[in-house]
Amino acid sequence: MPEFHRTNGLTEVATHYCPGCTHGVIHRLIGEVLTELDVLSNTIGVVPVGCAVMAYDYFNCDCVQAPHGRAPAVATGVKRALPDATVFTYQGDGDLAAIGTAETVHAATRGENITVIFVNNAIYGMTGGQMAPTTLPGQVTQTTPEGRDVHRAGFPVRMSEMLATLDGAAYIERVSMDSVPHIRTAKKAIRKAFETQLAGKGFSMVEVLSTCPTNWGMSPVDALEWVKEKMIPYYPLGVYKDRTKEGVF
Amino acid sequence: MPQKFLMKGNEAIAEAAIRAGCRFFFGYPITPQTEVAAYMAKRMPEVNGVYLQAESEVAAINMVLGAASTGARVMTSSSSPGISLKSEGISYIAASDLPCVIINVQRAGPGLGGIQPSQADYFQATRGLGHGDFHLMVFAPAGVQEITDLVAQAFDLSDRYRVPALILADGMIGQMMEPVAFSEQSPHPAEKPWALTGHRNQRRPNIINTLHLSPDKLEQTVIERFARYDSICANETLCEQMLTDDADVVVVAYGAASRIAKAAVRAAREKGIRAGLFRPITLWPYPSAALAALCETTKAFLCVEMSMGQMVEDVRLAVNGRRPVEFYGRTGGNVPHPNDILQAIESAAQMAPQNERR
Ligand SMILES: Cc1ncc(C[n+]2csc(CCOP(=O)(O)OP(=O)(O)O)c2C)c(N)n1
Numbered sequence: 001m002p003e004f005h006r007t008n009g010l011t012e013v014a015t016h017y018c019p020g021c022t023h024g025v026i027h028r029l030i031g032e033v034l035t036e037l038d039v040l041s042n043t044i045g046v047v048p049v050g051c052a053v054m055a056y057d058y059f060n061c062d063c064v065q066a067p068h069g070r071a072p073a074v075a076t077g078v079k080r081a082l083p084d085a086t087v088f089t090y091q092g093d094g095d096l097a098a099i100g101t102a103e104t105v106h107a108a109t110r111g112e113n114i115t116v117i118f119v120n121n122a123i124y125g126m127t128g129g130q131m132a133p134t135t136l137p138g139q140v141t142q143t144t145p146e147g148r149d150v151h152r153a154g155f156p157v158r159m160s161e162m163l164a165t166l167d168g169a170a171y172i173e174r175v176s177m178d179s180v181p182h183i184r185t186a187k188k189a190i191r192k193a194f195e196t197q198l199a200g201k202g203f204s205m206v207e208v209l210s211t212c213p214t215n216w217g218m219s220p221v222d223a224l225e226w227v228k229e230k231m232i233p234y235y236p237l238g239v240y241k242d243r244t245k246e247g248v249f
Numbered sequence: 250m251p252q253k254f255l256m257k258g259n260e261a262i263a264e265a266a267i268r269a270g271c272r273f274f275f276g277y278p279i280t281p282q283t284e285v286a287a288y289m290a291k292r293m294p295e296v297n298g299v300y301l302q303a304e305s306e307v308a309a310i311n312m313v314l315g316a317a318s319t320g321a322r323v324m325t326s327s328s329s330p331g332i333s334l335k336s337e338g339i340s341y342i343a344a345s346d347l348p349c350v351i352i353n354v355q356r357a358g359p360g361l362g363g364i365q366p367s368q369a370d371y372f373q374a375t376r377g378l379g380h381g382d383f384h385l386m387v388f389a390p391a392g393v394q395e396i397t398d399l400v401a402q403a404f405d406l407s408d409r410y411r412v413p414a415l416i417l418a419d420g421m422i423g424q425m426m427e428p429v430a431f432s433e434q435s436p437h438p439a440e441k442p443w444a445l446t447g448h449r450n451q452r453r454p455n456i457i458n459t460l461h462l463s464p465d466k467l468e469q470t471v472i473e474r475f476a477r478y479d480s481i482c483a484n485e486t487l488c489e490q491m492l493t494d495d496a497d498v499v500v501v502a503y504g505a506a507s508r509i510a511k512a513a514v515r516a517a518r519e520k521g522i523r524a525g526l527f528r529p530i531t532l533w534p535y536p537s538a539a540l541a542a543l544c545e546t547t548k549a550f551l552c553v554e555m556s557m558g559q560m561v562e563d564v565r566l567a568v569n570g571r572r573p574v575e576f577y578g579r580t581g582g583n584v585p586h587p588n589d590i591l592q593a594i595e596s597a598a599q600m601a602p603q604n605e606r607r
């Protein structure tokens with residue numbers, strides 16, 4: 001029987017995530033990829049403000065905690081100072097697609113050679129379940145108690161599609177945590193994104209559809225089902241941009 | 250003899266930074282600091298450094314945060330409205346104990362205000378450059394030569410104390426041309442074992458973080474930082490005094506206003522009024538002790554600023570009611586005229602307690 005080990009990419013600190021939350025699975029995939037690529041010792045992680053703020057304690061690499069939404073700018077500063085280091089950000093949807101939209105778009109369009117892991121759980125987890133830029137039409141949150149009415153609250157934003165239009169983006173893929181096959185695909189995408197950076201090809205981002213059972217008010221199993229039934233149709237999975245062979249410049 | 254160059258204040262800021270070992274500059278265009286960025290754009294590639302025009306001041310200061318995390322010497326520059334945008338990042342940088350140098354070539358406010366010189370960001374610089382309990386070291390040059398010396402010092406002290414440093418200039422200091430000689434001294438970068446460089450499998454991961462959910466832990470980090478502030482106050486306070494020994498009226502002014510005040514003090518002396526000039530060079534820490542000591546010999550203080558009166562509060566705190574403190578200021582981008590300051594000196598001299606023994 002194969003044994004299940006903690007990846008060296010993560011520390012021994014127990015995470016604070018709620019039971020059934022897929023933040024932890026995404027952490028593990030990143031940890032495994034950084035270990036397999038043998039870059040952990042030369043990696044700098046930039047963690048967000050959001051549920052993942054304490055990820056600096058979980059990733060087994062040097063880390064800096066950025067102000068809300070500013071991780072791509074902080075990562076730019078790190079990468080410009082240490083061009084040989086592997087630099088990644090880990091950001092929620094509020095962080096990346098609301099308060100930090102400008103930083104995200106401009107890091108991508110500059111072709112900044114960093115990797116962004118974008119955790120889209122369609123809600124503000126850390127602050128207790130308010131509407132996110134990615135909250136689905138009709139989705140009930142603390143600040144859309146009747147469901148998101150697009151006439152009043154506008155439409156959700158599809159970041160992968162948007163960023164794929166930018167010349168500086170080398171690799172953009174959307175993946176999901178709802179099933180084992182999708183998790184396997186997600187790991188491949190994360191690996192490819194980091195390889196894009198290691199080859200100096202330009203900006204890479206993996207958008208991960210993730211659960212928030214706590215604030216969605218669902219059991220972990222129902223939450224996975226909700227990703228499959230509701231989120232994937234609105235946020236189709238797949239590769240949105242691949243210039244990893246030719247590079248962006 | 251070191252070579253002399255004729256330079257604008259803004260260019261001197263940039264060149265001094267490069268000579269201090271700064272190799273990373275992140276900015277966003279704004280008048281009247283434009284020449285700092287333009288100079289950096291030209292010079293950085295020559296020294297294998299990085300010049301990057303960010304999408305906003307918010308992004309620029311966070312790029313500073315990132316580069317400073319790696320232990321690099323890094324700078325950003327802006328003018329008043331842009332500094333307001335940087336304040337979130339400055340608070341995080343201070344809380345992260347990261348060294349860096351920030352330039353504010355002040356223009357008149359509030360709002361978009363104007364592009365003429367001003368000193369109306371004194372409160373912001375010394376009291377409120379972001380949320381939370383923290384300070385920056387604030388240096389106020391009054392000439393181009395002094396800019397070069399203070400920029401070098403700002404980098405060294407920021408490294409040593411792990412406290413960000415602000416150069417508070419203004420449109421007049423930034424735009425004027427004067428001859429300068431750059432110090433032959435090489436920079437003194439500090440050891441930075443805390444820097445993010447990749448752990449190389451040789452140490453535990455380094456973490457730069459500002460989140461402390463336990464009040465006791467957070468209080469402890471703030472108290473530790475304030476202990477460093479105490480040594481900055483004790484060791485790094487700077488001021489210049491001119492003709493204060495026997496002065497009845499001491500004019501207190503910094504930066505551009507101090508240059509005009511100097512002329513007014515000389516004119517007052519010619520009229521037989523014993524006037525002097527006290528010029529704070531560090532605005533934080535404020536040279537309160539040196540100023541308070543003048544209460545022994547002087548009769549009145551006159552604070553002159555290009556604002557509605559901001560530094561005057563620090564003068565009053567230092568003087569603590571022992572002597573009258575008068576104020577004269579112009580704002581909106583207006584520069585005080587020496588004659589108007591002279592008049593203010595004359596009226597301060599009249600209001601001063603006359604029959605007191607000196
Ligand atoms: C400037 C600022 N505004 C607001 C907040 C409060 N805040 C903390 S986390 C967060 C949103 C987090 O949501 P998301 O980025 O989607 O991440 P998640 O918690 O869902 O993983 C907000 C609004 C803050 N910390 N700073």
Ligand code: SF4
Nearest residue numbers: 017018021051125212
């Ligand atoms: S609040 Fe939601 S996103 Fe945050 S840890 Fe809990 S389940 Fe995960």
